[in-house]
Amino acid sequence: MKSVLLLSVLSAAAVSAQPKLTLKVHTGKGQTGYDVNSTMIAGEKDMLVIDPQFTLSEAHKLAAEILESKKNLALIYVTHPHPDHLFGLAVLHQAFPMAKIVALPATVNAAKTGWPARQKFWFPTYGNNIPGPDPVLPEELTEPYLTFEGERFPVTGPLQGADGPGNSFVSIPSLKAVVTGDIVFDHVYFGVPKDAARENWEKTIDQIAALHPAIVVPGHQGPGATDDMSAVTFMKRYIEDWDKNAAASHSAAEMKAKVLAQYPNLGMEYTLNDRVAAYFPPAAKGN
Ligand SMILES: [Zn+2]
Structure with missing residues (x-):
């Protein structure tokens, strides 16, 4: 009985499902690309890009991929205002001036006010x-969804990510996909x-899990990532393991060695010193 039921569900799905949208991820490579993900959602004619890469060279590679898709880049969404999800707009805006660029109002505001200091910080x-120094900024999204080829993609945020507040995620119901910005790594x-x-x-993760997505695109990914809920696991x-290592270590160097031994060859190793240092701050000065 079970298999008959399954077959009828499958055939009904085969009739009704319109495989209209496709999803492809471009991952910036290494420290230059910051292992950051840009998600390309293609429809019949148009394309939506979520997060436009960090460096200009990686954004050019993304632009090349968009051109080769032969789709019209109609819409760009920025999940949060960190430079690795924002700076590549400079290239995409120049290459595709007709593309509308949007973000949550709080993201637009933080992108604008934070740009000078962030540009100065990363320039060296x-x-x-x-x-x-002149920012390329998104427009404020006035409704809590993106409209793309007649479909609505709900946008949830701003909310807390793994790497700070002010993140957002986009769900694409017809693909059972969630694009998470820096909520999932x-x-x-x-x-x-x-x-x-x-x-x-x-709590943010719970909101994503409640959607039961088949596809989960993290903000950053390294070798072995599978773009599904196993990222949360x-x-x-x-x-x-991080908590156990922090409790068992007496210095940042010891902690770093433990993490590397337990988790060799992950992406973003260039950030590990700072990540560990946050758990072993220099001795406080009594204030
Ligand atoms: Zn990021």
Whole structure:
């Protein structure tokens, strides 16, 4: 009986499902690309890109992929205002001036006010591979969804991510997909939130899990990532081990060695020193 039922459900799905949308992820490589994901959702004619890469060189690679798809880049969404999800707009805006760029109002505001300091901060590392002091900014999204080829993609945020507040996620119901910004990280060394930030981040994860997505695109991913809910399993295990390692270590160097031994060859190793240092701050000066 069960198999008959399953078959009839499958055939009904085959008749009604319109495989109209496709989803493809472009991952920036290594420190230049910051292992950051850009998600390309293609319809019959148009394309939506969620997060436009960090460095200009990676954004050019993304632009090449968009051009080769032969789709019209109609819409760009920025999940949150961190530079690795924002700076690539400079390239995409120049290459596709007709594309509408949108973000939540809080993201637009933070992108604008934060740009000068962030541009200055990253310039010594990346030089002219990031945009100049004049920001390319999204427009404010006035409704809590993106409209794309007649479909609505709900946008949820701003809410707490793993790497700070002000994140958002986009769900694409017809693909059973969620594009998460820096709420989900997979197979990378990521910043482990503490205290209230951790509790609020877990609530965000619960909101994503409640959608039962088949596809979950993390904000950053390393080798072995599978773009599904197993990313959340990975994060929870990593955090549990992180806490144990922090408790058992006497210095940042000891902690780093433990993490590397337990989790070799993840992406974003260039961030690990800072991640560990957050758990072993220099001695307080008595204030
Ligand atoms: Zn990020």
